[in-house]
Amino acid sequence: MPTLEFKGKQYIYSHHHSVPFRELLVDSKKSLPASGNKPSLDDNLIIHGDNLHALKALMPHYAGKIKCIYIDPPYNTGNEGWCYNDNVNSPLMKQWLDKNANPVDKEDMQRHDKWLCMMYPRLKLLHELLADDGVIFVSIDDNEVHNLRAAMDDIFGEENFYSQVIIRANSRGQTYNQIAKTHEYVLLYAKTSEIDFGELNKDEENNDLNFSDKLGKYNVRELRNRNPKFGKHNRPNLFYPIFVNTNSADKDGFFPVSLTDSTNFLKVEPFNSVGKESCWRWGEDKSIKNIALDTQASNLVAKRKQDGGYLICEKYRKTTFKPKSIWDDNKFLTESGTVELNAMGIKEFQFPKPIGLIKQCIQLCTNDDDIILDSFAGSGTTAHAVLELNREDGGNRKFILVEMEDYADTTTAERVRRVINGVPTAKDDKLKAGLGGSFTFCELGKEISIEKIITGESLPDYGALARAFIYYVET
Ligand SMILES: C[S@@+](CC[C@H](N)C(=O)[O-])C[C@H]1O[C@@H](n2cnc3c(N)ncnc32)[C@H](O)[C@@H]1O
Incomplete structure (x- = not known):
């Protein structure tokens, strides 16, 4: 390993011991x-x-x-x-x-x-x-x-x-x-x-919790795992449909979702932008626990994309961040x-x-x-x-x-x-x-x-x- 050398090092190396x-x-x-x-x-x-x-x-x-x-x-x-x-x-x-x-x-x-x-x-x-x-x-x-x-x-x-x-x-x-x-x-x-x-x-300057619901301030991030290493091929249990009620957006434009109710709901599965099967970040149990019918009390919602499709989103509420x-x-x-x-x-x-x-x-x-x-x-x-x-x-x-x-x-x-x-x-x-x-x-x-x-x-x-x-x- 390269070592640091400089003029005088041999004299000051243990100088701290001899300081009175x-x-x-x-x-x-x-x-x-x-x-x-x-x-x-x-x-x-x-x-x-x-x-x-x-x-x-x-x-x-x-x-x-x-x-x-x-x-x-x-x-x-x-x-x-x-x-x-x-x-x-x-x-x-x-x-x-x-x-x-x-x-x-x-x-x-x-x-x-x-x-x-x-x-x-x-x-x-x-x-x-x-x-x-x-x-x-x-x-x-x-x-x-x-x-x-x-x-x-x-x-x-x-x-x-x-x-x-x-x-x-x-x-x-x-x-x-x-x-x-x-x-x-x-x-x-x-x-x-x-x-x-x-x-x-x-x-205030770095706060990204721009929305608020009955549970407090929040923002959303996509539930799909964007890491290309993971997908249906190696995480089959994380590939399941989530249904979106496309008829009732809340005040912030988020739609309710369900894992069980498929009638009149739109089915969304985790595909990436080029149509390849990827997977969610949460298993079914965790998703069910985080869904409430009222989007204002739910931690899993959907957002309408510009192309008319829907993005499944997790709400996050963390008030701290890593530097x-x-x-x-x-x-x-x-x-x-x-x-x-x-x-x-x-x-x-x-x-x-x-x-x-x-x-x-x-x-x-x-x-x-x-x-x-x-x-x-x-x-x-x-x-x-x-x-x-x-x-x-x-x-x-x-x-x-x-x-x-x-x-x-x-x-x-x-x-x-x-x-x-x-x-x-x-x-x-x-x-x-x-x-x-x-x-x-x-x-x-x-x-x-x-x-x-x-x-x-x-x-x-x-x-x-x-x-x-x-x-x-x-x-
Ligand atoms: C760059 S200033 C520090 C400024 C300080 N961070 C501030 O916010 O005001 C460096 C200070 O270290 C002091 N200083 C330099 N050598 C020192 C030493 N051997 N023992 C104690 N203080 C020393 C200097 O007098 C100077 O006030």
Whole structure:
């Protein structure tokens, strides 16, 4: 099997093991606890710091417990200003820390190596944090999608790849190259290959239940099995006549059918368009159970075709649907993310992801009490999506965000404060009133290093040492 090779791989392959362990230190002033409570590490968390260290700090509490990870790392476009700054013990990578080599720009011949060296240990830690039934979603574009996929195959296993979803992220195209780029991707991997993804609720835009009868909303699909592999020759029990009462169409133009009443009814059998015998999808028993004389209470009806013949149809009433691998709704456009963030009164952050995109990821793989982690948090869209979903379905999902820039307080946490407390100028009534919730803001403490403990150079307090010890023993 081909393997992923890149400059520096041998040094960072097990770098996640040597990242020093640090404590999470609660900053009460920047936290927003539920009324009457003190900030606690068991609450939603916003962590200010490099995610390599933050993820390590989360290990004692959260290894194997995160149900959904969504990350939106630097795409390595060459103009985002991201820097390689991991302290890996190799001359090559010490060179990469040099100011002249940072930020990583388009001319840097080692930019893909640097990006992989930055991502690899973080993905390893994310893999360890993911629950056995957990799923990771990674936003990315053409700059690194091929490298990211190879790295994820390495770390999560090729067999745990689920999808490379295409997102229509732009309406007009970002760069007017020969071909305007209007899409990006979300890669989906899971911890195991036996994940049951949830279905999505049909909303107004994608709702195809256009008719309604006494049993509720419905639409129809042909009862004939359109797969040419199946027919009377190998499914003789599925080839039987259904009789149509052609005299009494209901308000929507559907006719009653029967399996037994042939007087004055028209006989219809399953033939394909060129007159070849095919078969129904249901056996006779199932058809009988689904027929009512009143078409408004029946699940099997007939529809008149343009050529004067009749189509036997099943009514379906499903209110959910399985997601497809192309997400092209307007709610996934990057420009929607900007509009949503501006509506919160926050204008400084560029290209936040739209709430709808992250909400859809979370909906696919979480239940009420699950934990969602975003270790490249930016403006905090993931927390916004979690709080909105909880509000909509009464769930109690929890979020953990990590952001290394100083705007972790002024943008990331500030957005979450506004979502919780309400935005007086918001058009949406729920947002105006505030969605409720709480969080604890943390900084990273000093590293707990065995060498420094042994030499007495720095001694952690008893609690920190005990938690680090339990983590190492347990894992
Ligand atoms: C593309 S933005 C994410 C935007 C986010 N999805 C949103 O909707 O606002 C990437 C973010 O990751 C942060 N970041 C990059 N490297 C990081 C690291 N090593 N640790 C923590 N945060 C990091 C950047 O500062 C930036 O805010």
